Amino acid sequence: MTVDTAVTSASGTAADTELVQLLTPEGERVPHEHYDTLIDDITADEIRDLYRDLTMSRRIDSEAIALQRQGELGLWASLLGQEAAQVGSARALRPQDHVFPTYREHGVAWCRGVDPAQLLGLFRGVDQGSWDPKENNFHLYTIVIGAQTLHATGYAMGVQRDGAIGTGDPERDAAVLAYFGDGATSQGDVNEAFIWAGVNNAPVVFFCQNNQWAISEPLERQTRVPLYRRAHGFGFPGLRVDGNDVLACLAVSREALQRARDGEGPSLIEAFTYRMGAHTTSDDASRYRLDSELESWRLKDPVERVKAYMTREKMADQAFFDGVEAEAEQLAEHLRTTCRSMPDPHPTTIFDHVYVDTPPTLRAQQEEMARYLDSFVDEKEAQ
Amino acid sequence: MTALTIAKSINAGLRRAMDADAKVLVMGEDVGRLGGVFRVTDGLQKDFGEDRVFDTPLAEAGIIGTAIGLALRGYRPVCEIQFDGFVFPGYDQIVSQVAKMHFRSGGRLRLPITIRIPYGGGIGAVEHHSESPEGYFAHTPGLKVVSCASPADAYWMIQQAIASDDPIIFFEPKRRYYEKAEFDLDQEPDLPLNASRVVAEGSDATLAAYGPMVKTCLEAATAATDDGRSLEVIDLRTLSPLDLEPVYASVRRTGRLVVVHEAQRTLGVGTEVAARVTEECFYSLEAPVVRVTGYDTPYPPARVEEDYLPDLDRVLDGVERALSY
Ligand SMILES: Cc1ncc(C[n+]2csc(CCOP(=O)(O)OP(=O)(O)O)c2C)c(N)n1
Ligand SMILES: [Mg+2]
Numbered sequence: 001m002t003v004d005t006a007v008t009s010a011s012g013t014a015a016d017t018e019l020v021q022l023l024t025p026e027g028e029r030v031p032h033e034h035y036d037t038l039i040d041d042i043t044a045d046e047i048r049d050l051y052r053d054l055t056m057s058r059r060i061d062s063e064a065i066a067l068q069r070q071g072e073l074g075l076w077a078s079l080l081g082q083e084a085a086q087v088g089s090a091r092a093l094r095p096q097d098h099v100f101p102t103y104r105e106h107g108v109a110w111c112r113g114v115d116p117a118q119l120l121g122l123f124r125g126v127d128q129g130s131w132d133p134k135e136n137n138f139h140l141y142t143i144v145i146g147a148q149t150l151h152a153t154g155y156a157m158g159v160q161r162d163g164a165i166g167t168g169d170p171e172r173d174a175a176v177l178a179y180f181g182d183g184a185t186s187q188g189d190v191n192e193a194f195i196w197a198g199v200n201n202a203p204v205v206f207f208c209q210n211n212q213w214a215i216s217e218p219l220e221r222q223t224r225v226p227l228y229r230r231a232h233g234f235g236f237p238g239l240r241v242d243g244n245d246v247l248a249c250l251a252v253s254r255e256a257l258q259r260a261r262d263g264e265g266p267s268l269i270e271a272f273t274y275r276m277g278a279h280t281t282s283d284d285a286s287r288y289r290l291d292s293e294l295e296s297w298r299l300k301d302p303v304e305r306v307k308a309y310m311t312r313e314k315m316a317d318q319a320f321f322d323g324v325e326a327e328a329e330q331l332a333e334h335l336r337t338t339c340r341s342m343p344d345p346h347p348t349t350i351f352d353h354v355y356v357d358t359p360p361t362l363r364a365q366q367e368e369m370a371r372y373l374d375s376f377v378d379e380k381e382a383q
Numbered sequence: 384m385t386a387l388t389i390a391k392s393i394n395a396g397l398r399r400a401m402d403a404d405a406k407v408l409v410m411g412e413d414v415g416r417l418g419g420v421f422r423v424t425d426g427l428q429k430d431f432g433e434d435r436v437f438d439t440p441l442a443e444a445g446i447i448g449t450a451i452g453l454a455l456r457g458y459r460p461v462c463e464i465q466f467d468g469f470v471f472p473g474y475d476q477i478v479s480q481v482a483k484m485h486f487r488s489g490g491r492l493r494l495p496i497t498i499r500i501p502y503g504g505g506i507g508a509v510e511h512h513s514e515s516p517e518g519y520f521a522h523t524p525g526l527k528v529v530s531c532a533s534p535a536d537a538y539w540m541i542q543q544a545i546a547s548d549d550p551i552i553f554f555e556p557k558r559r560y561y562e563k564a565e566f567d568l569d570q571e572p573d574l575p576l577n578a579s580r581v582v583a584e585g586s587d588a589t590l591a592a593y594g595p596m597v598k599t600c601l602e603a604a605t606a607a608t609d610d611g612r613s614l615e616v617i618d619l620r621t622l623s624p625l626d627l628e629p630v631y632a633s634v635r636r637t638g639r640l641v642v643v644h645e646a647q648r649t650l651g652v653g654t655e656v657a658a659r660v661t662e663e664c665f666y667s668l669e670a671p672v673v674r675v676t677g678y679d680t681p682y683p684p685a686r687v688e689e690d691y692l693p694d695l696d697r698v699l700d701g702v703e704r705a706l707s708y
Contacts, residue, residue, distance in 0.1 A: 074507045074508065074509065074685055075508070075509055103509075121684075122509060122510070122684075123509065124686070125507060125509070125684045125685025125686040125688075126684055126686050127684055128510050128684060143509060143510060143511050144468070144469065144471075144472075144511055145441055145469075183440075183441035184441065186440035186441045186442040186445070187441060187442050187472065188442060188444050188445075188472060189472065214412075214441050215412070215413045215417065215420070216413045216415075216416055216417035216438070217412065217413060217438050217441070221438050221439070221440060222440050222441060282420075283420075287416070287417055287418075288416045288417050344686040344687065345683075345684065345686065345687055346687075347683075347687045347690035347691070349687075350678065350680045350683040350687055350690075350691065351678070351680055354679070354680050354681065361679075362679055362680075365648075365678050365679055369678065369690070372697070372700065373690070375700075
């Protein structure tokens with residue numbers, strides 16, 4: 001038995017696969033009849049903001065990796081290479097939209113206004129998500145692969161029932177954005193989310209960052225067709241975008257989110273990108289993938305291409321880039337100091353939020369733990 | 384004699400099972416080229432080929448569901464679930480399908496499936512990577528549930544699990560994966576799969592544990608000798624069916640039992656052990672059976688896990704409670 005890989009075309013060939021791209025890897029702006037109209041209001045200032053978001057996202061990531069190496073974090077899931085997919089999609093959101101991330105969406109969190117230091121708690125092992133999801137309409141990270149796509153769909157069904165779509169009021173109409181990976185597309189939950197969203201015409205956008213890998217498994221282990229094409233079978237549109245092109249990601253996300261807000265239902269965006277780092281700091285990617293693959297994607301770097309574009313179009317000078325760099329350093333310093341001073345939770349707090357209405361039996365266990373811990377204090381005092 | 388870690392022993396056991404029976408398959412997420420995130424299946428794909436050792440799509444219901452089909456077709460699938468907390472997308476297939484197929488078919492259909500699950504905490508991991516879900520499975524008729532605690536047991540029990548015509552949920556103590564011990568790879572195993580064993584003899588109280596907590600209990604027993612206490616330690620090894628004869632025999636001598644597991648307390652394995660020991664050894668008991676377990680909360684963030692997990696001190700505290708009753 002062998003699987004015929006010759007007919008497998010998970011990535012698709014150039015001939016049969018359309019990739020929305022507005023900015024080439026060299027930073028040249030390529031015209032697009034349709035998607036240009038979605039970003040033609042973008043000012044040079046906003047391009048500079050996007051560059052800043054990309055740089056800050058990358059800096060959050062590199063600082064977190066450093067903190068992990070220093071033993072301050074137990075683990076980190078790097079977004080390196082996926083900055084444009086995250087920033088482009090997140091900057092298409094309105095405040096009233098709601099986001100359901102995986103564990104890798106640090107750039108999205110940044111764009112939503114979550115203090116990046118708050119992302120560290122989960123990875124440090126002091127909490128399981130310390131930000132208030134309601135404050136920035138940014139849900140907790142979900143580690144169980146694919147589960148959040150159903151939550152996003154249900155949330156969108158709620159938005160629908162609240163009449164918060166199709167009113168034409170830009171302050172009111174809302175969409176839901178669900179992030180997930182290429183590996184996640186194999187989960188039952190994700191396929192059920194597609195079905196539910198389709199059947200209910202729910203205002204949700206499924207944003208798949210196809211970074212080509214699910215830990216050690218390449219895309220071919222998950223699919224034999226380009227992922228975006230699956231949408232068709234579920235009854236809604238799907239497209240593939242250059243996930244390393246922040247302008248293209250912004251344009252396609254704007255369109256899909258507006259569709260949802262207008263009451264026209266779900267869509268799937270496959271952001272074609274690459275996981276430049278290991279799966280997490282615990283992973284050794286050299287065991288399963290070639291450096292040459294990494295090299296070819298390095299040429300498509302999502303941050304460098306915006307920089308090249310801005311330089312070419314004279315949108316920014318060295319002083320601007322230096323300024324962003326300095327700001328990124330400040331952010332890194334904020335992450336370092338906040339992370340190092342994050343206290344370990346007191347053990348007895350683990351009982352506090354198991355239930356809304358804590359049963360007396362659990363309170364009794366909490367007291368049992370407290371007494372036990374106190375017995376050591378007494379022992380020390382006795383010595 | 385060979386010195387192997389628990390992880391390497393399972394690897395060696397898988398190899399032997401695959402050599403012995405061409406129908407044995409290994410399937411799961413990242414088990415092929417990577418050799419699993421804990422390297423338990425390291426090198427198997429290279430040596431047995433991609434038909435027998437394969438990376439599956441990222442879908443636990445699919446892993447278990449297709450293993451059922453493969454088993455119906457005559458294969459003996461060994462499924463790897465990457466971490467304890469990720470078995471649940473496959474839970475329906477396990478409890479509604481794997482567990483009941485033999486029963487529903489009036490004995491005509493057998494599902495010789497082994498489901499390997501690295502479990503338990505103490506490794507500083509993020510959520511869903513440190514859980515002890517064995518109780519859910521032990522509560523399900525039709526499944527046999529075991530856990531190994533030493534390299535020799537890991538090596539033999541995985542082979543016995545694969546050879547079993549009943550489905551086996553095989554819990555691997557992930558924080559003990561790198562514990563090493565010498566044993567003879569060729570000497571036949573001294574116990575069948577579903578049997579418990581006394582691993583340290585003692586006379587003042589009995590400790591019963593399994594998986595990662597066996598080592599903790601052995602250390603507690605060693606520490607207790609400083610206080611002149613002699614503790615017997617029993618490695619339960621099998622959680623369903625339970626093999627409690629050695630526990631009854633021990634409790635009849637010591638009169639005191641402390642059951643230890645990482646899993647939360649309520650309706651856990653310790654609860655069943657306590658009930659049965661009370662039924663069987665009522666007149667020998669000098670104290671109620673003590674349970675030293677995780678608390679009835681979700682597994683907490685890593686920086687407080689040491690206070691959630693039973694450790695040497697908590698085990699000894701449990702022993703004190705049993706002795707001073
Ligand atoms: C239900 C479940 N099964 C297994 C895992 C272990 N796991 C964590 S990440 C991962 C790969 C995810 O790949 P993908 O969806 O492509 O996202 P990426 O990590 O590439 O962003 C796996 C298998 C998990 N977290 N949840
Ligand atoms: Mg991926």
